[in-house]
Amino acid sequence: MTNTEIVDRLELTGRLMELHDHDAFKIRAFSSAAFSLDKSTADLASLPVEELVKLPGVGKSVAQKIRELVETGHLTELDNLLAETPEGVLEMFRIKGLGAKKIRTLWRELGIDNLRDLQLAGENGQIAKIKGFGASTQEKILNSLTFLQEQKGKIRMDRAAMLANVLHDELTRAFNRVDISGQVRRKAQEVDTIQLLLETSDPVGAQRYLNSLPMLTQNERESSPFAWRGHMEGSDVGIELLMFPADQIDRQLFIQTAAEPHLQQVGSASVSLLQAALTLSNVSEERIYERAGLPYIVPEMREDEFAFRWAGRHQNDELVTWDDLRGTLHNHSTWSDGKQSIADMAAYCRELGLTYFGIADHSKTASYANGLDIDRVQAQHREIDRLNAQFGDNFLIFKGIESDILGDGSLDYDDATLATFDYVVASVHQTLTMTLEKATTRLLRAIENPYTTILGHPTGRLLLARAGYPIDHRAVIDACAEHNVVIEINASPYRLDIDWRWIDYAMERGVMLSINPDAHDLAGLLDMHYGVAVGRKGGLTKAMTFNALTLTEMKAYLQNRKNQLLAG
Incomplete structure (x- = not known):
């Protein structure tokens, strides 16, 4: 266990x-x-x-x-x-803002023991009448219920990849070729169907084998002779196993990976990608794009027409890769709410081939996360100095902080303390219920602070759990461009924030993006893989990836910012 x-x-x-x-x-x-x-x-x-x-x-x-x-x-x-x-009462714990006491009140006083009755009570105004609730709590409950309904049957990309790989490893025992396709291959941040392609000339025998596996339960109504559909033990996400003969697998891998809007794109040859895929005799993904008269698009970007607009300005080899990353800048240690020491985190970064490690523990307002007061900041800096003295010129620990953005948009320390850090990740953690205007204004003030180096997880979302506060993305990105602030791609699969759809606009405005794992333990450092995946999905290039800067370049960048502050 x-x-x-x-x-x-x-x-x-x-x-x-x-x-x-x-x-x-x-x-x-x-x-x-x-x-x-x-x-x-x-x-x-x-x-x-x-x-x-x-x-x-x-x-x-x-x-x-x-x-x-x-x-x-x-x-x-x-x-x-x-x-x-009751099972429905247990499900109420998924509602943001509902703790055990409020759930007990709803259950005991209104007799609500399932989410459907909870929604009806909210729509009828009954919740607002209960002492200690009110109209605001009722609205939050209804909004949370709507969000949960929209996310039903979905899982995050990390869990989807894990389940897909488990299936792949199991099925390769029985089939000559098994390919992960669909949303998982496309690196969707939320997945409602895990799809694999199976090479077989005997679909009847294949179906019989699949139904013999204890981990799989078939939905006979949704299945067909060439498509097994159902669920995997322990998950309600859809599983789709499509069966094709050997000469169709390459063709279908392309078709099943790309989203429908991408398949319908027509190139200079006046045929769509789908038509090209269906009519070619000797199929490869590169030849399909060539036949349609379109530039080749990597699997992550096969969503819609955006990829072709991007390809008009960039080449695929410009896209960021894991090997391009030189360091990591948003991480936590046992000084706040992390599980490992700074020394252990830095040592693992060196094992991964990185050349710098940035610690960004929580600031003083984050008392729930053992945030650092000024005395502890100074003590941590002394520890970092001792550790850095042990390294040569090829590795460095940077002194950062994840400073809470307070309600008025100010940062969590005075200027004298902020000036002691090499960089500051500014993030919102508290008072998350805001209007678009309030949330945007709060971020804009934080961005305008000359000590803000990186804007952390801009919307505060938690995938499949919390929608995040609404912001004017264009205004926020424009402000980052004006004030030379980097935007974080929080690589935790729970966040993946900023959303990949805004990466291209940020690059257009000259804003660099930092693939930050927000790691609280050693394994969390590997979450940068997910950040790379969604970065590529949004067209992020190595040139615009902040932590693809070399150690020498990063030291120079951060020192130049400090010099500008002193000059200002």
């Missing part, structure tokens, strides 16, 4: 205890343990009670519960709570 699974079960136990109005001390014990253990790098499943109680936030009772969970796969207390809780 992984740490994440243990922490999730403890957190759920605490929530359900609060829902059922259990003893406050026990609720706090589970919640505090979950919060503390979420940052732990210890292998919780391997620790006995005597070692678990030495960890922050873990008492003997919770330690015994962890052992029960690891040894049996169950937690009796949690099982009992789940048995007492």
Whole structure:
């Protein structure tokens, strides 16, 4: 059992205890343990009670519960709570702004035990009449419900890629050729169908084999003789397995990867890409574009006509790749809410072949994330100086901060403190419910601050969980161009923010983009792969990728900004 699974079960136990109005001390014990253990790098499943109680936030009772969970796969207390809780009530925890107490009120006072009844109560104005709720809370609940309905049946690109690879590895045992296609190959940030192509001359036998796999459940109504459709164990995302003979696979890989608007593009040969793909005898993806009279487009960009407008100004070999990245600038350590030390994070960056590591722990207002007050900032800088003294000229740790953008758009420290950092990532973390005008004005003021180097995750969205606040993207990008501020592509698959659709406009305005993992542990550094994927999808070039600058170039860039501040 992984740490994440243990922490999730403890957190759920605490929530359900609060829902059922259990003893406050026990609720706090589970919640505090979950919060503390979420940052732990210890292998919780391997620790006995005597070692678990030495960890922050873990008492003997919770330690015994962890052992029960690891040894049996169950937690009796949690099982009992789940048995007492309708499934629809559990789903209410997905609604932003609804905690256990409010859910208990809705359940006990209005008898609401499912999302459909919750929506009806909101539409009828019943929620607003409950003490402690009001019209504003009711509106937020309805908006959250609408968002969740729109996201139903979708998964993030990281989970989609993982499931697609599991399927690929399983199916290659039985089929000569298996190709991942569709949304996963196109690097869609949200996926509703995982599609693979199978080479077979015996579709009946192939269907029989697929239905013999325990991990797959067929939807017979949606399937056909040449298409198996259904679901994979543990996920409600659609699975589509298309069967073709060997001479059709290359053709279909192109057709199934590209979105419909892309397939309908007509080139100088007066035929569409789809027509070219269907009529060529000796098929390759390059020849399909050549037959249509169009420039070749990489799989990530095969969405619509945008790729061809981009190709009129760029070449495919200009697109950023993982190998182009020279460093990483938005990362967290145990100084705030990260799981690894600065030294360990930097060492792993060196293993990855990177030449600089930027620490950007949370600022003082982010108390929930153990944000750094001024004294701790100074102490962290002394640690970084000690670590840098151990490196030669080929690696450097930069002193950064993720400074909260406060409600009025100001940053989270005075100018004297901000001046001590090599760079500042300015991000919004609190008060996320804003109008477009308020959110945009808040960001514009932060961008105008001369200490802002990078604008972090501009909309604050969490894919499939939170839509993010609305902003005027053009105004924000124009302001970044005016004030020489870099925009982050937050590479966490939970965010992928700024959205890839705005990358080209940023480049047009001369704004560089930084592929930032927002890493809280070693594995999080690898999230830059997802940032590269959506960067390429939006046409991001190496030349406009901030962290593709070499160490020498990055040092010079940051020093020049400091010099300009001093001169100003």
